[in-house]
Amino acid sequence: xxxxxxxxxxxxxxxxxxxxxxxxxxxxxxxxxxxxxxxxxxxxxxxxxxxxxxxxxxxxxxxxxxxxxxxxxxxxxxxxxxxxxxxxxxxxxxxxxxxxxxxxxxxxxxxxxxxxxxxxxxxxxxxxxxxxxxxxxxxxxxxxxxxxxxxxxxxxxxxxxxxxxxxxxxxxxxxxxxxxxxxxxxxxxxxxxxxxxxxxxxxxxxxxxxxxxxxxxxxxxxxxxxxxxxxxxxxx
Amino acid sequence: xxxxxxxxxxxxxxxxxxxxxxxxxxxxxxxxxxxxxxxxxxxxxxxxxxxxxxxxxxxxxxxxxxxxxxxxxxxxxxxxxxxxxxxxxxxxxxxxxxxxxxxxxxxxxxxxxxxxxxxxxxxxxxxxxxxxxxxxxxxxxxxxxxxxxxxxxxxxxxxxxxxxxxxxxxxxxxxxxxxxxxxxxxxxxxxxxxxxxxxxxxxxxxxxxxxxxxxxxxxxxxxxxxxxxxxxxxxxxxxxxxxxxxxxxxxxxxxxxxxxxxxxxxxxxxxxxxxxxxxxxxxxxxxxxxxxxxxxxxxxxxxxxxxxxxxxxxxxxxxxxxxxxxxxxxxxxxxxxxxxxxxxxxxxxxxxxxxxxxxxxxxxxxxxxxxxxxxxxxxxxxxxxxxxxxxxxxxxxxxxxxxxxxxxxxxxxxxxxxxxxxxxxxxxxxxxxxxxxxxxxxxxxxxxxxxxxxxxxxxxxxxxxxxxxxxxxxxxxxxxxxxxxxxxxxxxxxxxxxxxxxxxxxxxxxxxxxxxxxxxxxxxxxx
Numbered sequence: 001x002x003x004x005x006x007x008x009x010x011x012x013x014x015x016x017x018x019x020x021x022x023x024x025x026x027x028x029x030x031x032x033x034x035x036x037x038x039x040x041x042x043x044x045x046x047x048x049x050x051x052x053x054x055x056x057x058x059x060x061x062x063x064x065x066x067x068x069x070x071x072x073x074x075x076x077x078x079x080x081x082x083x084x085x086x087x088x089x090x091x092x093x094x095x096x097x098x099x100x101x102x103x104x105x106x107x108x109x110x111x112x113x114x115x116x117x118x119x120x121x122x123x124x125x126x127x128x129x130x131x132x133x134x135x136x137x138x139x140x141x142x143x144x145x146x147x148x149x150x151x152x153x154x155x156x157x158x159x160x161x162x163x164x165x166x167x168x169x170x171x172x173x174x175x176x177x178x179x180x181x182x183x184x185x186x187x188x189x190x191x192x193x194x195x196x197x198x199x200x201x202x203x204x205x206x207x208x209x210x211x212x213x214x215x216x217x218x219x220x221x222x223x224x225x226x227x228x229x230x231x232x233x234x235x236x
Numbered sequence: 237x238x239x240x241x242x243x244x245x246x247x248x249x250x251x252x253x254x255x256x257x258x259x260x261x262x263x264x265x266x267x268x269x270x271x272x273x274x275x276x277x278x279x280x281x282x283x284x285x286x287x288x289x290x291x292x293x294x295x296x297x298x299x300x301x302x303x304x305x306x307x308x309x310x311x312x313x314x315x316x317x318x319x320x321x322x323x324x325x326x327x328x329x330x331x332x333x334x335x336x337x338x339x340x341x342x343x344x345x346x347x348x349x350x351x352x353x354x355x356x357x358x359x360x361x362x363x364x365x366x367x368x369x370x371x372x373x374x375x376x377x378x379x380x381x382x383x384x385x386x387x388x389x390x391x392x393x394x395x396x397x398x399x400x401x402x403x404x405x406x407x408x409x410x411x412x413x414x415x416x417x418x419x420x421x422x423x424x425x426x427x428x429x430x431x432x433x434x435x436x437x438x439x440x441x442x443x444x445x446x447x448x449x450x451x452x453x454x455x456x457x458x459x460x461x462x463x464x465x466x467x468x469x470x471x472x473x474x475x476x477x478x479x480x481x482x483x484x485x486x487x488x489x490x491x492x493x494x495x496x497x498x499x500x501x502x503x504x505x506x507x508x509x510x511x512x513x514x515x516x517x518x519x520x521x522x523x524x525x526x527x528x529x530x531x532x533x534x535x536x537x538x539x540x541x542x543x544x545x546x547x548x549x550x551x552x553x554x555x556x557x558x559x560x561x562x563x564x565x566x567x568x569x570x571x572x573x574x575x576x577x578x579x580x581x582x583x584x585x586x587x588x589x590x591x592x593x594x595x596x597x598x599x600x601x602x603x604x605x606x607x608x609x610x611x612x613x614x615x616x617x618x619x620x621x622x623x624x625x626x627x628x629x630x631x632x633x634x635x636x637x638x639x640x641x642x643x644x645x646x647x648x649x650x651x652x653x654x655x656x657x658x659x660x661x662x663x664x665x666x667x668x669x670x671x672x673x674x675x676x677x678x679x680x681x682x683x684x685x686x687x688x689x690x691x692x693x694x695x696x697x698x699x700x701x702x703x704x705x706x707x708x709x710x711x712x713x714x715x716x717x718x719x720x721x722x723x724x725x726x727x728x729x730x731x732x733x734x735x736x737x738x739x740x741x742x743x744x745x746x747x748x749x750x751x752x753x754x755x756x757x758x759x760x761x762x763x
Contacts, residue, residue: 048619050763073621084612086535088542096523100531101620106523113523126518 001026001153001184002047006056009042016042018208019056024153024184024201029175031199032188033229039208040188041081044157047186048078061152074102077146081158083138087131091122091141094130095148102149109148116144119170135162143171147178154178156187160194172198196225204232239340243348250692251352269702276705277363285367292375301376306469308368309389313397315364316357320401321408325422325545326693327353328402329409329506336503343499350402350491357394365390381475388480389468395487396464399494406498409505423544431559528622532630533637539609540602540634546609549698553599554642557592561649586660587729589650590736593643593664594715597671600639603679604707606631607762608688608697614763624756628680635676636669643668663733670740677747679707684758 002024009017017039024030034040045051047058049069058065060072086094092113099109117123120140122133130138139162146154154175160168175185175198189195195202202219204212211232212219219228288304295301328349335345369386372378412422464486470479526534540546610617617627644665651661683703691697698704718739722732 045763049760050615050618052760070621070623073619076619078615078619080615082612085616086539086613088539089535092518093538097531097535098620099523100526101528101622103528104525106525110523114520124517128518 001028001061002030002155002186003059003062004043004047004056005059007043007046007053007058008055009039009046009051009053015208017046017053020203020205020208020210021056022203022210022213024186026152026184027179027182028200029179029185029198030187031195031202032186032205033190033192033195033202033225034188034205035233038205040205041157042208043205044078044155044186044188048076048155049073075152077149077151077154079139079142079146079154079156079159081161083135083142083162085130085138085142085145088129090129091117091126091133094141095126095145098145099148104149108150112148112150113144116147116174119174120144120167136164136167139163140167147174151183153184153186156185158189159187160189160191168194192225192229196220204229206232240344240348243335243340243344244351247348247352248355251356272702277359280363281367284364285371288368288371289375292372302469302473305368305372305472306465308365309393309468310465312361312365312393316360316394316397317401317404319360320353320357320398321405322545322548322695322699323353323356324402324405324409326695327356328405330693336506341499342503343495346499346502347495350398350495353402354394354398354491357398361390361393365393382472385471385475385480389472389483392484392487396490399490402494406505410501419542419544423547427548427555529626529630532622532626533633536606536630536634537637540638543609543694543698545694545698546602546605549704550600550602551638553596554639554646556599557596558642558646558649560592561646561653564650564653584660584729585654586651586656586664587733589647589664590667590733591715591719593647593668594671594719595712596643596646597639597668597675598711598715599708600635601675601679601707601711602635602638603631603676604683605697605701605704606634606680607683607759608691608701608703609694611689611691611697614689618760618763624759625752627759628751628755631680632673632676635679636672639672640669643672667733667737667740670737670744674740674743674747675707675711677744677751678711679703681747681750681755682707682710684755684762687762689762 002022004020004022007017007020008015020039020043022030022032032040032043042051046053047060047065049065049072052066060075063071065072086097089097095113095117096109099113104112113126114123117126120143122137122140122144125133125137130141133141139159143159146156159171163171172194179185196216199216201215202213202225203210204219212228216225219225222228222231288308291307292301292304295304328346330349336342369383369390373382373386408422408425411425464483467479467483467486470476471483607614647661647664647668650656650664651658656664686701686703686706688697688701688703691701718736722729725732727735
């Protein structure tokens with residue numbers, strides 16, 4: 001579903017992402033772990049088409065994001081680490097905006113907006129302007145906007161930041177449920193316990209390079225994910 | 237005091253993007269930006285010097301040259317006052333940086349922000365007031381004492397108008413914080429001020445003649461505006477030390493008083509302005525499905541009408557033309573000819589509308605900051621499955637929706653006033669539409685070249701960004717050149733208008749190709 005081959009991204013002379021290769025299969029939850037500045041967000045921004053890259057390629061369902069950006073973006077949804085969404089729109093206007101762009105029919109959007117906004121407990125606030133929302137509510141709205149067009153792959157950058165415990169639990173349940181229905185999820189997180197519990201496979205990135213990649217079972221053979229993560233940093 | 241200086245340092249670094257300029261590895265780009273700013277400042281400096289020279293020459297005929305500097309002083313003060321009202325929103329009432337969580341007194345925060353506003357206003361007086369003082373001194377062959385007094389007057393000049401602007405901005409802020417629909421209220425309130433200024437501008441020539449004919453009235457007006465202008469007049473003409481001290485004391489005292497009075501309510505107002513009104517409960521309505529282009533246009537439309545400063549800054553030209561067209565229905569049409577100093581019989585009436593409409597199109601360009609205005613939300617457009625050309629098109633359509641309907645109404649009203657034929661109204665309307673498209677496309681190109689997504693407030697991107705400035709000034713300069721070119725040629729006006737049509741269509745084609753080839757690539761590079 002998502003295939004990254006020999007991706008390299010430079011900012012001037014600095015190499016932010018150095019020749020990384022990752023593959024996420026359909027129905028898989030893939031965790032992307034690394035310390036601050038390791039290259040997680042840069043990789044994610046390359047995947048979703050915010051940043052261009054110099055070498056390598058990224059394929060969404062066998063289409064290159066470089067060559068077929070519109071086709072790739074149609075199959076993908078992205079939730080950034082900071083929910084900067086149009087503050088001047090109301091929640092429902094924003095969800096309808098996203099639905100229109102992704103060509104979601106009336107019934108599907110009604111059902112999905114109802115379902116997810118009630119699950120995340122922001123249904124009653126949908127008529128209010130987003131600028132009146134709390135950080136957590138904006139994050140919830142960003143999550144709903146990503147789910148409303150039923151993407152094939154969901155790319156999330158620190159999705160649990162700002163969510164209350166109940167919303168975190170619901171998001172985890174939704175992620176598992178969606179993957180059971182064939183969706184792929186690629187997400188970064190600093191919450192190693194969640195990554196360990198939720199993911200099928202994990203990659204650890206350090207200084208732009210993938211230092212460990214494999215199934216959760218393989219990686220945690222030597223100890224908890226936290227121990228492995230700290231050891232990986234120590235090796236460097 | 238140390239904290240105040242620290243705050244000031246941080247504010248100035250942020251506002252003038254000093255770190256960006258310092259860390260810019262492309263030395264040519266940095267030099268280019270500085271050179272462009274200096275060029276613009278030199279131009280305004282020179283233009284003000286020339287106007288002062290002409291003003292003094294004119295008033296010398298009536299022996300009134302001593303009123304030149306007080307009048308410029310008053311006008312400069314008015315400009316500071318007016319622009320400070322705008323700036324107060326972004327500098328005085330900005331709460332984005334969480335500064336209120338720091339262990340700082342509200343008086344320290346307020347002081348630092350008022351000082352920042354004052355520093356910004358020095359730019360205005362340096363290019364308006366300073367050249368006037370120099371030209372005045374040179375023309376009247378004044379000695380060193382004059383220059384010392386003039387420099388001191390310059391040094392303390394922005395304090396009082398800045399404080400007055402802050403008070404007005406404060407009142408707008410206070411009233412806005414009390415009402416439910418803050419954005420509409422703010423737009424109407426600020427537009428009222430703009431209309432008042434427009435009214436005064438239209439009557440300035442009549443007022444000027446009244447002053448020339450009635451010296452008593454001028455003295456009365458200057459003294460009624462305040463003793464500050466009187467002090468200024470005396471210190472600049474009589475070198476009165478007493479008046480100099482009064483002048484300096486008044487300016488400094490005004491700022492201290494303002495801070496002392498408003499420091500207590502300051503935090504509360506800033507907080508109230510942040511509070512958004514919320515409805516009780518979402519009532520579901522039937523969902524409608526729209527095309528992605530319609531959705532994008534609607535998004536642009538909603539965004540535009542939710543940012544008062546965006547509306548004010550980009551609808552000024554078109555509103556001006558609209559009010560002028562309404563005025564022609566009721567007032568003597570001859571004032572237009574007087575205004576543009578033209579013989580009524582020299583050109584067909586509809587031709588005179590063309591530069592007016594061109595001015596309106598150039599000054600009402602929503603596209604020139606339409607990429608920048610996306611700001612932190614830019615990622616949304618970049619990650620969505622939308623053709624970049626549709627994004628550009630939606631921004632062009634917004635400009636057309638904002639500008640064209642009112643312009644067409646204005647042209648029809650002008651048509652009624654000046655008894656134009658339907659064909660003539662159609663020609664001007666068509667020209668307006670083509671000019672609007674040309675300006676919109678140019679606005680997008682210039683904004684792609686000079687994007688500013690990391691702005692602190694909308695004022696920075698709408699009023700103070702390079703793309704907004706160039707997006708207006710370059711088309712204005714080109715239209716002006718086209719107008720001047722006609723006076724040097726001996727072609728018939730019909731052929732000239734046809735040539736303008738052809739030229740605009742060619743520019744549209746050229747810009748279309750630039751947007752298609754370079755624009756899309758550039759859009760994808762911006763992040």
